[in-house]
Amino acid sequence: MTGQTAKIAALCECGSAAVRQVNQFIDHGELWWDAEFTCDSCGTYLCEHAGPGAAPDDVRVALLAAHGPARLRLVEPVSSLVPALKVLREVSVVSLSQVRELVEKLSHDGVVGTLSEIELLKTRLRLRGVPVDIDR
Ligand SMILES: [Zn+2]
Known part of the structure; x- marks a missing residue:
């Protein structure tokens, strides 16, 4: 499976720095992307999105910055x-x-x-x- 991951700095509701991890990959011949939010300080974990389709621009920009085009x-x-x-x-x-x-x-x-x-x-x-x- 082809896939790439990137981490985006985010701010948690608790005020601490948190991380959004975004992934884009091919599953059964379709483009998929997902995003999860984790805060180590308060333990918040959220699955923001997981599904098929084109990734939004902020996700694409992060992947392109991390891995190059x-x-x-x-x-x-x-x-x-x-x-x-x-x-x-x-x-x-x-x-x-x-x-x-x-x-x-x-x-x-x-x-x-x-x-x-x-x-x-x-x-x-x-x-x-x-x-x-x-x-x-
Ligand atoms: Zn937090």
């Missing part, structure tokens, strides 16, 4: 980018013009995201026969 690129030229367009429309909640931009990036600078996001995209694109790989 992953980058996905075409490894060889393709005759048609239509399959890539279809996959990107399926996995992202972006507009058609943004999808076209993403496809354009695939063949140039690469599409950037967290490792889990990019791994999922890689798997889906390869299933459709789009030759892509992650730059490491």
Whole structure:
């Protein structure tokens, strides 16, 4: 299972410094994320979120800061980018013009995201026969 974890500093209701631990991973071919809050001072433990879907920005920012971005690129030229367009429309909640931009990036600078996001995209694109790989 591909996954990444990051810790975000937070403030507990008791006034002590606490930690939010966020995780993003792929489960059964879907992107999941979760967040748990722990305060060592008062012993508070909360599961804030656990479920499928795209992670919110603060979670993504923490993961990207902790692990750096992953980058996905075409490894060889393709005759048609239509399959890539279809996959990107399926996995992202972006507009058609943004999808076209993403496809354009695939063949140039690469599409950037967290490792889990990019791994999922890689798997889906390869299933459709789009030759892509992650730059490491
Ligand atoms: Zn506390």
